[in-house]
Amino acid sequence: MTAPRWVVANFNQSPAATGARVSEVLVYILNLDPAIANPITSISLLMQSQGVSSTVAVLVYTSGSQALSCPALNRFKVNATLVSATSLSLAAFQASTVAGVRVDMTAAAAAKQQLPHIAGIGLQLV
Numbered sequence: 001m002t003a004p005r006w007v008v009a010n011f012n013q014s015p016a017a018t019g020a021r022v023s024e025v026l027v028y029i030l031n032l033d034p035a036i037a038n039p040i041t042s043i044s045l046l047m048q049s050q051g052v053s054s055t056v057a058v059l060v061y062t063s064g065s066q067a068l069s070c071p072a073l074n075r076f077k078v079n080a081t082l083v084s085a086t087s088l089s090l091a092a093f094q095a096s097t098v099a100g101v102r103v104d105m106t107a108a109a110a111a112k113q114q115l116p117h118i119a120g121i122g123l124q125l126v
Contacts, residue, residue: 003107005104005105005115006103007102009122010099010100011100011101017097017123018094018097019047019093019096022078022098022126023078023125024075024076024123025043025075025078026073026074026076026122026124027073027103027118028072028073028119028120028121029117029118030118031070031113031116032068032116033110033113033114033115037108038064039068039106040063040104040105040116041063041105042059042061042102042104043104044057044060044102045060046098047093047096047099049092055100058078058085059082059085060076060077070116098123
């Protein structure tokens with residue numbers, strides 16, 4: 001079995017982005033090999049509540065929930081329905097700081113050139 005493949009982009013900005021300000025997670029994908037089924041398995045927004053050192057993952061994408069384009073900027077909406085699937089209340093989510101975004105890739109056997117190439121990760125703030 002292949003080891004898990006993932007990338008995390010951490011955000012350290014001032015003022016810090018909060019859940020109340022995030023409308024979308026943005027991921028710029030340069031390569032998706034059509035021979036690999038579900039090359040990106042999930043994308044999560046990592047939220048950190050005030051005074052807590054750990055983060056809570058808010059899933060914004062799972063395999064097949066949205067078509068992925070490449071090369072292109074892919075947008076994943078953040079909404080109350082996604083938050084309800086976590087341990088955070090909507091109010092706690094809105095007050096929490098966005099610590100980062102995690103992108104998980106397939107653990108299936110693949111050559112390096114077949115794996116997704118992530119060129120950028122960002123947030124759309126309102």
